Structure formats: structure tokens, C-alpha cells
Amino acid sequence: xxxxxxxxxxxxxxxxxxxxxxxxxxxxxxxxxxxxxxxxxxxxxxxxxxxxxxxxxxxxxxxxxxxxxxxxxxxxxxxxxxxxxxxxxxxxxxxxxxxxxxxxxxxxxxxxxxxxxxxxxxxxxxxxxxxxxxxxxxxxxxxxxxxxxxxxxxxxxxxxxxxxxxxxxxxxxxxxxxxxxxxxxxxxxxxxxxxxxxxxxxxxxxxxxxxxxxxxxxxxxxxxxxxxxxxxxxxxxxxxxxxxxxxxxxxxxxxxxxxxxxxxxxxxxxxxxxxxxxxxxxxxxxxxxxxxxxxxxxxxxxxxxxxxxxxxxxxxxxxxxxxxxxxxxxxxxxxxxxxxxxxxxxxxxxxxxxxxxxxxxxxxxxxx
Numbered sequence: 001x002x003x004x005x006x007x008x009x010x011x012x013x014x015x016x017x018x019x020x021x022x023x024x025x026x027x028x029x030x031x032x033x034x035x036x037x038x039x040x041x042x043x044x045x046x047x048x049x050x051x052x053x054x055x056x057x058x059x060x061x062x063x064x065x066x067x068x069x070x071x072x073x074x075x076x077x078x079x080x081x082x083x084x085x086x087x088x089x090x091x092x093x094x095x096x097x098x099x100x101x102x103x104x105x106x107x108x109x110x111x112x113x114x115x116x117x118x119x120x121x122x123x124x125x126x127x128x129x130x131x132x133x134x135x136x137x138x139x140x141x142x143x144x145x146x147x148x149x150x151x152x153x154x155x156x157x158x159x160x161x162x163x164x165x166x167x168x169x170x171x172x173x174x175x176x177x178x179x180x181x182x183x184x185x186x187x188x189x190x191x192x193x194x195x196x197x198x199x200x201x202x203x204x205x206x207x208x209x210x211x212x213x214x215x216x217x218x219x220x221x222x223x224x225x226x227x228x229x230x231x232x233x234x235x236x237x238x239x240x241x242x243x244x245x246x247x248x249x250x251x252x253x254x255x256x257x258x259x260x261x262x263x264x265x266x267x268x269x270x271x272x273x274x275x276x277x278x279x280x281x282x283x284x285x286x287x288x289x290x291x292x293x294x295x296x297x298x299x300x301x302x303x304x305x306x307x308x309x310x311x312x313x314x315x316x317x318x319x320x321x322x323x324x325x326x327x328x329x330x331x332x333x334x335x336x337x338x339x340x341x342x343x344x345x346x347x348x349x350x351x352x353x354x355x356x357x358x359x360x361x362x363x364x365x366x367x368x
Contacts, residue, residue: 012332014107014108024324024349025349026349027325027326027341027342028328028340030156031213031214031299032217035265041257048249048250050249053252054246055237056076056237057247060252060253063255064077068225070200076225076227076237076240078209078225079244080224081213082108082112082224084224085182089148090116091232091236094117097145099147099149100138100141100179101123101150102123102133102150102152103334104125104334105156105334107332109150119145121141127335131302132160133167135170135173142173143177148179148181154298157338159299167196171202182208183198183207184208184210187298188210189266190299200227200228207228208226210224211224211225216265217269222247223252276343276345276350280295280350289307291306299342302335302340307364312338316329322360323357324356325353327339328340328341
């Protein structure tokens with residue numbers, strides 16, 4: 001299955017997220033709530049508005065490199081993971097090139113490729129296999145025209161985990177076709193001790209992207225990055241001269257402060273998610289109208305509503321209008337019978353949101 005090249009000029013999902021997702025009981029968020037600035041213990045001496053950034057602020061480059069276990073010249077700073085993904089694609093993809101993308105996936109990955117004029121071809125991550133990443137599906141779909149294979153790990157929207165052995169097989173398949181592999185790792189740190197090292201360390205044909213946003217609650221810093229072979233990283237830096245030029249220096253310096261405290265921030269996230277996973281899994285166990293899998297890693301889930309087509313949209317509308325609760329409709333992930341649910345908020349809020357979701361599901365059942 002492929003999508004013919006077309007010039008996509010916007011993201012339907014991002015417009016929805018910015019205008020419809022915010023509710024007092026928010027199950028639509030996919031990232032940890034904002035980490036308070038006061039907990040970073042920042043002083044004025046930590047900040048300057050201008051500095052020697054050029055092609056990366058050296059202390060931040062070194063901090064990202066140390067975290068990821070790569071050389072500093074393999075790191076490209078970017079304005080969040082979305083910009084990181086766009087720069088990575090733009091450096092490798094020309095109009096008419098074939099890009100092979102998992103299905104389902106995060107909508108911006110498809111939109112970015114289509115904006116660049118690529119022909120987007122898909123390979124499945126079936127629900128029946130719990131959305132597992134299967135290298136044989138990529139081998140069946142890849143062609144000599146494929147320039148890039150795109151996957152997410154942890155998978156967005158299902159949270160499925162892929163280990164190094166699976167990714168190595170995908171890398172071998174891509175290398176034989178002369179293609180690169182782009183791995184969006186923005187959720188990977190939410191696997192904590194089980195998380196593999198960045199996929200970029202598996203070979204020069206791997207590119208990895210991530211940020212401090214989803215797992216660490218530091219979205220306001222816009223601290224994203226690309227990990228790539230040094231020559232390709234240099235190409236991405238030069239390409240970014242057309243877009244971001246420089247990163248905001250105050251944010252670079254604040255990001256360095258955050259990296260120094262990252263173990264503390266990660267411990268906060270881990271404790272929150274352990275509580276919230278237990279709460280969400282208990283809720284799912286009571287719902288015979290939802291098909292889902294226990295949340296073992298990460299911070300999102302992708303349940304299937306076992307009802308008529310179109311009922312997810314009705315459920316999301318009912319939740320917004322009556323229960324002040326938001327979910328992400330599965331249509332944004334090409335699976336309209338599903339919805340994406342985030343477990344990233346305060347535990348008390350999550351408890352209330354799940355109660356409201358249960359009430360809305362029961363109300364829909366009574367209407368039938």
C-alpha cells in the first residue's frame with residue numbers, strides 16, 4: 001500500500017491537539033506534565049540570552065552525547081522531536097523518493113514525508129500481534145527505490161517495544177536496499193531499565209531522534225536532537241540553516257541544567273508512571289467493551305472499542321461535552337475503531353478521568 005506524492009501543507013492531528021485536546025480531565029496528552037522550573041533550582045548565573053551556539057552549544061552537545069553514548073559530532077540539535085524528524089527526512093529524501101513507514105504511526109511522520117514530495121509506502125504493525133515490529137513485513141515491502149524506513153520505538157500509538165535484535169534485522173534489510181532507518185525514540189526512555197541504547201549505535205545507516213519532552217516534562221525547552229553518522233549530521237546542521245539557524249540560547253543553557261538533574265527527573269517520571277500504569281491496567285481489566293493490552297512500558301495505550309464503526313468519535317464527543325474529558329481519536333492513527341489514551345497526568349486526575357471514561361462507555365451502552 002502506498003500514498004501518491006502530494007504536497008501536504010498542515011497536520012490535521014496537530015491542529016486538533018492544539019484546539020481540542022485540552023480538558024480538565026486529560027487523557028489525550030502523551031507527555032509527562034510540565035516539570036516545575038523551581039525544581040530545576042536554576043539561578044540567574046545559569047542563564048544568558050546569547051552565547052556561542054553556532055552549530056550546537058558545546059556543553060549541550062556534550063550532554064546529549066554523554067546521555068546517548070555517541071560522539072558529540074553525531075549530535076544535531078533540533079527544536080523538539082518533530083523538527084528533528086523533519087530535518088532527518090529532508091536531509092535524505094528528494095521528491096519522488098520512496099519512504100517506507102509503519103502503519104499505524106504518528107501522523108506527523110507521514111505528513112512530513114509527503115510535504116517533502118516522497119512517495120509514502122506502508123508496512124503493517126498488526127493489532128493481532130500487539131503491534132509488534134516485524135522485520136519480515138519490512139522485507140516484503142522494501143524496494144530498490146526505498147530511501148528511508150521509518151519506525152517509532154516505543155511505538156506511537158501502541159507503546160509496543162522493539163529490542164536491538166529486531167532493529168538490527170531491520171537495519172540489515174535497509175542496508176541491502178541502500179536505505180537508512182529513522183527511529184523516533186522520543187518515548188524510549190519510558191522503558192527505563194529495559195530500554196535499549198539508542199538505535200543509532202547499531203550502524204551508520206541508523207538515525208535516531210528524541211527530546212526532553214515526553215518522558216521528562218520539559219517540552220518548553222524544545223530540546224530535541226538527531227543522532228547520525230558525522231557526515232550526515234553535518235549535512236543536517238547545514239540544512240537547518242534554512243530553518244532554525246540558531247537554537248534559543250537561554251533554552252540551551254536551561255537544557256544543560258536539566259541534563260545535570262536528569263536522573264532525579266527520571267525518578268519522578270518513573271514513580272508517577274508506575275502508579276498510573278497500575279491504575280489504568282486495573283481499569284482496563286473491568287472493561288469488556290475495550291480490547292487492549294496491559295501497559296508494561298511507556299505512557300500511552302491504544303485500546304480498541306468493541307462497538308460499531310464511528311462509535312469512537314461519538315465517545316470522544318460525549319466525553320468532551322458532558323464529562324470534560326479528552327481522548328485522541330484513532331482516526332489520527334488510521335485506525336478509527338481505536339483511541340489513544342495517555343497515563344501521564346497527576347494520578348488523582350487520571351483516576352477521575354478513567355471514572356469519566358467508564359461512565360461515558362456505560363452511557364453509550366445504555367443508548368444502544
